[in-house]
Amino acid sequence: HRTADPAAHEPRTSSGAAEALREAADPVGTLETRIPTVQDAITWMTFATRPGACGTADLLVLRAADRNVAVRGGRMDVGYSRRAADNWNAVPSCAQGLLRVRLEMADGRVRSLSGAIVDAAPEEAVDAGEAAGYLLSVATSSPEPVALLAMTAAVLAAAPVRSGALLSIAEDARRPDAVRAFAARWLGHAGDASIAPALERMARGASTPHAVHLAAVDALGALGGGTGSPHLARLRDDAPDDRVRQAAARQWDLVRARLPAPGP
Numbered sequence: 529h530r531t532a533d534p535a536a537h538e539p540r541t542s543s544g545a546a547e548a549l550r551e552a553a554d555p556v557g558t559l560e561t562r563i564p565t566v567q568d569a570i571t572w573m574t575f576a577t578r579p580g581a582c583g584t585a586d587l588l589v590l591r592a593a594d595r596n597v598a599v600r601g602g603r604m605d606v607g608y609s610r611r612a613a614d615n616w617n618a619v620p621s622c623a624q625g626l627l628r629v630r631l632e633m634a635d636g637r638v639r640s641l642s643g644a645i646v647d648a649a650p651e652e653a654v655d656a657g658e659a660a661g662y663l664l665s666v667a668t669s670s671p672e673p674v675a676l677l678a679m680t681a682a683v684l685a686a687a688p689v690r691s692g693a694l695l696s697i698a699e700d701a702r703r704p705d706a707v708r709a710f711a712a713r714w715l716g717h718a719g720d721a722s723i724a725p726a727l728e729r730m731a732r733g734a735s736t737p738h739a740v741h742l743a744a745v746d747a748l749g750a751l752g753g754g755t756g757s758p759h760l761a762r763l764r765d766d767a768p769d770d771r772v773r774q775a776a777a778r779q780w781d782l783v784r785a786r787l788p789a790p791g792p
Contacts, residue, residue: 574627575656578685582645585644586600588645588680602706606750608782623645625645638666641666641674641677643680664682667707672704691723694715708740709743712740713750720751731745748760754787
């Protein structure tokens, strides 16, 4: 984890903030305790990414055998193909490397966040699991644009996906609908099959916003190997909301079409 040179940001960095920057660079303590000490400045951290993570100047991508999940700003686009990792022309030069997250701080909180894949030395990297945990903590309370990119960076980290944290965000009625829906979609693409029952409950929730209903259905369709198929079939047949039933039927058909044909 590195911090900006205080002299380079003199109009925005007081002597007290400069001291905080030096403390934040000290490896003692966790990222969650060190980064908030940066009051009004820019800091960044670099960490290893999971296999399939790549990016361009303004695009973060998770590639898999049957899909590419691309995030630019607050938008998530998913391309499915049996050869998606080789033929998706949206990212022809998707570079692999470490993920560098830039955080602009104000009063100890993250005001803006951006990320890019960089060619950096491994010794510059912080622990990917710790970085993911910190970023998900940022996503639980930050404004929508920051939260969306924080979740994306956390999922791309070379560490076990913290499905419980993403689920908490998706279920949190205090968070904006767009943030909750984004968390639900990442739950599907993160590939944790154990989360399928929770996604089905989310798709049925009487007080759950419709955007989150549909995101939960999409997430069930995204779970690998057809894991979500039984849940989609139940939602197709008896979900209380007709729009959810229709969405589940579409996802069920798409999942079945992506599964390998049975052998002779």
